[in-house]
Amino acid sequence: MRPPRLPHAIRTGGLMAALALAGTAALADGDKHAPRVPLLPQYQQECASCHVAYPPGMLPAASWRRIVQGLPQHYGTDASLDAATLQQLSVWLNANAGTGRRVREAPPEDRITRSAWFVREHDEVSPATWKRPAVKSAANCAACHTRADQGEFRERDIRIPR
Numbered sequence: 001m002r003p004p005r006l007p008h009a010i011r012t013g014g015l016m017a018a019l020a021l022a023g024t025a026a027l028a029d030g031d032k033h034a035p036r037v038p039l040l041p042q043y044q045q046e047c048a049s050c051h052v053a054y055p056p057g058m059l060p061a062a063s064w065r066r067i068v069q070g071l072p073q074h075y076g077t078d079a080s081l082d083a084a085t086l087q088q089l090s091v092w093l094n095a096n097a098g099t100g101r102r103v104r105e106a107p108p109e110d111r112i113t114r115s116a117w118f119v120r121e122h123d124e125v126s127p128a129t130w131k132r133p134a135v136k137s138a139a140n141c142a143a144c145h146t147r148a149d150q151g152e153f154r155e156r157d158i159r160i161p162r
């Protein structure tokens with residue numbers, strides 16, 4: 001099967017398809033407005049109960065691999081899954097991991113929050129703000145990014161809790 005080309009997608013009225021392709025291009029560039037990758041239902045189910053479902057494009061494949069392999073000791077908690085689910089998540093995360101310049105290198109502890117781009121984007125957030133009871137941790141994206149659960153991190157959707 002030939003990969004769909006953009007003009008064809010537009011001709012056939014496939015606006016969503018065209019947008020999806022444009023999104024993929026942005027991801028390849030490591031754009032901070034990483035496209036919203038439709039989440040695998042298993043990912044949504046298993047990886048969004050303790051925190052938001054982090055967009056797969058925010059970490060490189062190597063980081064996701066270690067995270068999936070280390071779920072029994074996951075940042076101080078047990079997030080174990082059965083082998084079949086692990087396998088599905090591995091394949092999907094590997095296929096959707098970030099490839100752009102900003103996410104090429106695995107950050108310390110495979111944390112999005114320790115990535116250089118993350119630190120830069122948040123340099124105006126004061127240490128006191130991170131410690132507010134409603135925030136507690138930088139990993140708690142949804143405390144400030146009101147649409148984080150939908151993979152949206154744009155400035156206009158940010159509300160810092162008091």
Ligand code: HEC
Pocket residue numbers: 046047048049050051054067068071074075076077078079089110111112113114137138139140
């Ligand atoms: C039982 C609860 C739980 C489940 C289920 C869980 N996590 Fe986590 N996860 C945590 C905790 C706790 C942290 C550390 C949060 C912090 O530092 O504030 C964390 C942190 C992370 C981080 C690093 C966040 C950062 O600091 O940038 C990633 C990435 C992550 N989890 C991915 C996953 C994936 C993928 C899954 C599904 C396979 C998953 N988590 C399921 C509890 C969980």
Ligand code: HEC
Pocket residue numbers: 032033058112113121122124125129130135137138139140141142143144145153154155158160
């Ligand atoms: C304490 C509140 C807070 C938390 C928690 C937080 N952010 Fe942010 N985030 C901000 C602020 C403030 C900015 C800067 C907006 C600006 O440029 O004016 C920002 C910017 C961003 C940007 C760039 C947005 C843009 O359009 O320029 C991204 C992407 C982002 N954050 C992702 C995350 C992710 C992913 C998490 C969780 C792992 C997270 N943030 C946690 C407050 C927060």
